[in-house]
Amino acid sequence: MKKFKLGGTTFLQQIGKPDERGISDSDAFVLVKTDQMLEFYRGLKEHNPKNIMEIGMYEGGSLVWYDKLYKPKKLVGLDLRREPIAALEAYKADHPHIETYYGRYQDKEGTRMAARQHFPTGIDLVVDDASHLYAQTKATFNMLFPMVRAGGHYIIEDWAWSFQPGQQGPDAVWADLPAMGNLALELTIMASQTNVIESVYIDRGLICVKKGAGVFKEEMFDLSGCLRGRELTLL
Template identity: 45%
Template sequence: MTATSGNQEASNGLNWLDANNFEIDGCRFTIDISASHERRPSTSDNFTLVKTRRFLATYDALASRLEGKAILELGIFQGGSLVYFDKRFRPKKLVGLDLRAEPIPALEAYVATRDGAVKTYYNTSQDDEAALTAICREEFGGEVDAVIDDASHAYDLTKKSFQILFPKLAPGGIYVIEDWAWSYQAAAQKPWRGQFWKTGLATLLLELVGDLASNHAIEKIAIDRTMAVITKSAAKDSQLTFRSGALRARRSPKV
């Protein structure tokens, strides 16, 4: 994606003010990917977005699969991504959940203007099966078009969310896993860093590739250096197995 200059309006509706600030429909966003404890809080007139231009370009490429759809986001940080998805893609229903207990004032002020089209759930873990099932039933009628996982980035929690929510995707729906490659990054290569000992999300993608190869639940997996996009097939009664039994008696690597 090429940045626009001045007040020139981009074809995707983003009006770039400078390298890290843009507006959509008069709503301002600031990209801030500094350490989590240093990131600016969102304000009612300027939302913090922890997504680089590369992320935004990937979502632009998914526009036809997000516009006017039912979207569930796991992990909302300061709420900037939820507002971005709403402004950029105008989904018919948009729900975000987060483990944090305290509501985000700027986000809640925005949600109040959306007449129920945008909802938030706090104090909700991404692996809480009862909560996720209830949200899908009550907010989406049991079926969602897109799930965007930008929550813990932990293997066990992310896999649990996938197990719960992928079956609730509509046929042809997409499941986006952000930041899948963290285990390959420099911060995870040092034994004294906590990340060194954790299983990376690439392990989950390897397991899902097994389903892609030998099952019918997954239609396609598209991966770039920031995101993995898993498309659900239209096959009937196909169950995810993570293909643990299709490795020729070999163990799946944990990367």
């Protein structure tokens, strides 16, 4: 476990299994990000994201880290966990630009409503670090990507789980579920078809879609017209 400070707050980088992680408290926030991810987010500073939404807060460490790193005007977090994150709620008390939603499933209408309410002029950065499942992640993308402003970024973390050794057997927890890699492929093909996607960056930890000009529509996921009659089979 690594430990570092930013803006007077201590962060504990804990990227192991959930049962090996701690909880955030008044001394330190737990942050589930690799060094490579942290470096990527630091690189986004040059784009100066001021309106930020994160899906999947865990122990609140990432939300507080974005707050220190980007100094946003509005920062919204949403998670299906019902129990409020005590350390984050205490931090929020004197950071009124932060809003948190608990007990919310990422792919339900409440996600779109929260985004509409807090970001009437558009979102600069969305981070989806929630379910890591194909259907839920795609449904969330369909709701939130239209609200990302041109030049803004949409990040999907931990997309590559299905390619890891522990996921190869028939008894793996998500053995019956489609890979998130499907979404990476769809977004990459989509980038060749429309300038609504300016670029797609992929590394082992995350996918980052940069929004281009134009209006995104869910129908853009129908790629049948550019596959030379072939099927895009779900991995």
